Amino acid sequence: MDLPNVHRRLEESKDAMASFLMGILRIPAIGPANGGDGEMARADHLMGFLDGFDDVRRFDVLDKAHDGVLRPNILARKTGRKPGTVWIVSHTDTVTPGDLSEWRTPPFEPTYRDGTVYGLGAEDNGQAIVSSFFAAKQFLSEELNGMSLGLALVADEETTSAMGIQWLIERGHFSEDDLIIVPDWGTTDGTLVEVAEKHLLWVKITVRGKQTHGSTPHRGLNAFAAGAPIVDGLHRALKERYPGTDDMFVPPASTFEPTRALETVGNVNTIPGTFTFWMDCRILPCYDARQVLGFIKEWVAATGADAEVAVEQRTVSGKPSSVDTDHYRALESAVEDVIGERPKAVGIGGGTCANFFRLAGMDAYVWQSGGGTLHQPNECLPMDIAVRDAKVFASLFHKLCLS
Ligand SMILES: [Zn+2]
Numbered sequence: 218m219d220l221p222n223v224h225r226r227l228e229e230s231k232d233a234m235a236s237f238l239m240g241i242l243r244i245p246a247i248g249p250a251n252g253g254d255g256e257m258a259r260a261d262h263l264m265g266f267l268d269g270f271d272d273v274r275r276f277d278v279l280d281k282a283h284d285g286v287l288r289p290n291i292l293a294r295k296t297g298r299k300p301g302t303v304w305i306v307s308h309t310d311t312v313t314p315g316d317l318s319e320w321r322t323p324p325f326e327p328t329y330r331d332g333t334v335y336g337l338g339a340e341d342n343g344q345a346i347v348s349s350f351f352a353a354k355q356f357l358s359e360e361l362n363g364m365s366l367g368l369a370l371v372a373d374e375e376t377t378s379a380m381g382i383q384w385l386i387e388r389g390h391f392s393e394d395d396l397i398i399v400p401d402w403g404t405t406d407g408t409l410v411e412v413a414e415k416h417l418l419w420v421k422i423t424v425r426g427k428q429t430h431g432s433t434p435h436r437g438l439n440a441f442a443a444g445a446p447i448v449d450g451l452h453r454a455l456k457e458r459y460p461g462t463d464d465m466f467v468p469p470a471s472t473f474e475p476t477r478a479l480e481t482v483g484n485v486n487t488i489p490g491t492f493t494f495w496m497d498c499r500i501l502p503c504y505d506a507r508q509v510l511g512f513i514k515e516w517v518a519a520t521g522a523d524a525e526v527a528v529e530q531r532t533v534s535g536k537p538s539s540v541d542t543d544h545y546r547a548l549e550s551a552v553e554d555v556i557g558e559r560p561k562a563v564g565i566g567g568g569t570c571a572n573f574f575r576l577a578g579m580d581a582y583v584w585q586s587g588g589g590t591l592h593q594p595n596e597c598l599p600m601d602i603a604v605r606d607a608k609v610f611a612s613l614f615h616k617l618c619l620s
Contacts, residue, residue, distance in 0.1 A: 220554070220615050223355045227607045230351055231600045234607070235334050237266075238347045238598065239327040242336040246310050248376045249283035256309045256372045260289035263309070263370055266350065269357030270368075271296045278372070278380040288372035288380035292390060295353070295618075297361035301394030303617050304367045305352070305610055306382065306570055306581075307345035308374030308401070311338035312592055319594035332600050339598040341591035345400035346370065348585075348603045352610035356618060363618045364396070374401075374570055382570040386577050393579060396544040396617065399571040400585035400606060407556045407586030407605070410548065413465060413537030413564035414572050415472075415499040416506040419529040420513055422447065424522055428482075428490030437488045441481045443522045444492035448475045451496065454516050459509065463501055465537070466564035471500045495529065499566040502534050532568050535575025538582055544617075548582055551612035555605060560584070584609070 244262055247253025260275070267273045270293040277287040289309075294302060314324035314337045322328040327336030334343075349368050356366055373381035391397065402411050424444035429437030455473035462469040476497045481489035496513075500506050514526045539545065540562045552560045574581035586609075587602035 218359060218619070220612060223611045223615065224555075224608050226355060227351060227604055227611060231332070231604055234347050234351055234603050235329045235600050237350065238334050238339065238343050238603070239329060239336065241346060242327040242334070242338050242343060243325060245325055246338070247313055248310050248373060249280060249286045250376045251313050253313070255280070255286045255288055257287055257289055259309050260291060260370065260372070263291060263346075267291070267293045269354070270294060276385065278384050280380055290372055290381060290385055291370040292367065292385070293370075294365050294367040295357060295361060297363050297365040297618050299363050301392065301396065302365040302367040303396045303614060304369050304391065304398065305345065305349035306369040306371060306397060306399045307349055308342045308371050308381065308570065309346070310372055310375050311341065312375050315594060321595055333597050334600065335595060335597045337596055339590075339596050340588060341596065342374070342401055344585060344587070344598050344603055344606065348400065348606035349610055352607045352614060355611050356614050359619065361618045362620050366614050366618045371570065378570060378573060383573045386573050391574065391579060395579070396547070397571070397574050397579060397581035398548065398610070398613070399569050399581055399583045401569045402565065402583045403585035403588050405587060405589070407552060407584070407609070408558055408560050409563045410552070410560045411565050411569070411571065411583035412540060412562045413502060414534045414567035414569070415466065415501055415564065416504070416534045417530065417532040417567050418498040418500060418506050418509060419531070420496050420498070420510065421527045421529050422494055422496070422517065422524055423527070424492045424524045426488070426490050426492075426523070429488045431486035431488055434488050437490070439488045440492040441489045444494065444524075447517060447520055447522060447524065448494055450520070451475075451513065451516060455498070455509070455513070458512055459500065459504055461501055461503055463503065463564065465562065466501065471498070471504065472566070473498045502536065506531055506533055532572070533576070534567060534572055535577070537564060538571070538575060538580035542580065544580070545582065547613060547616045548584065551609050551616060552584065554612045555608045556586070
């Protein structure tokens with residue numbers, strides 16, 4: 218089977234891809250931690266489209282924090298003769314639709330207009346599901362003399378991944394022979410492949426003073442005034458202490474940004490007794506996130522202010538995925554086949570399913586094209602982009618699975 222033929226068939230599948238995608242989006246799949254029923258109904262629906270795979274396994278993982286809710290994961294594989302599987306990993310869950318009045322079309326009643334599907338989850342991660350499904354479909358009646366071909370449809374990505382990709386990795390469902398592609402981040406033109414992520418550290422800093430009337434500051438201690446130099450000083454001190462850059466990353470340096478602060482008092486004539494703010498830190502993998510936290514605690518203590526530093530979230534990143542492998546070169550050339558340009562390997566601020574593979578010592582690559590409407594009202598997927606991604610995945614299967 219020649220590749221131009223496969224690509225032509227995918228171009229002719231645009232409307233079929235749109236209706237497949239709309240069928241998925243009609244079934245809500247919001248995780249229980251975000252107030253939804255989970256992904257079971259959507260996973261049941263997807264099971265109906267897996268004819269032609271040699272091996273379909275389903276793992277429904279009990280969500281202990283939400284009584285009786287099961288979080289479904291599906292691994293569908295067509296077996297090849299050589300070791301290893303080319304996996305495309307997609308997640309089935311979505312975030313909530315947010316403010317419904319901002320949606321021009323209902324989030325759970327997908328609309329296909331001018332070649333674009335609108336609906337919650339169309340891009341994140343419907344794009345990955347539909348493009349990988351249609352790419353795989355082109356090879357299901359072929360003899361695979363190369364690697365196996367696999368689709369992983371996982372739950373719980375928008376919250377913890379503990380009952381999704383992390384659960385599967387911990388139970389040994391992937392191997393070092395596999396090529397892992399995670400289409401969950403990309404650039405409009407598809408010219409970047411994400412191979413590394415920064416560590417993520419969110420800290421909450423609470424500065425305490427003593428509340429009093431606005432006209433008698435000497436009777437209290439102004440926590441806002443004590444906190445302001447901490448916001449600014451810490452912002453500068455972190456940049457100075459961790460100046461390293463790595464040109465693979467966009468942006469190349471670690472970032473340490475004060476992002477959120479609580480209102481101090483509700484009126485102007487009170488000296489505030491507490492001031493609380495947060496820092497969002499994205500740290501290059503060459504640094505240790507625990508050391509950064511230690512530095513923040515010491516620096517704040519040295520100011521002499523009565524302040525508490527607490528960790529709100531910390532995600533450690535695995536080591537960058539190698540770009541010096543035959544697998545990576547196959548991905549590069551599959552992208553080049555379709556977009557006419559060799560993609561560049563980059564690191565970003567994080568975080569996707571790919572990091573769980575990297576933490577387990579495996580390489581994983583994040584690639585897709587288009588994007589930019591995820592987690593927003595009127596999320597959408599132009600079907601030309603789904604076709605383009607499907608062509609890249611088909612190219613990859615063609616290179617690695619057929620022979
Ligand atoms: Zn996503």
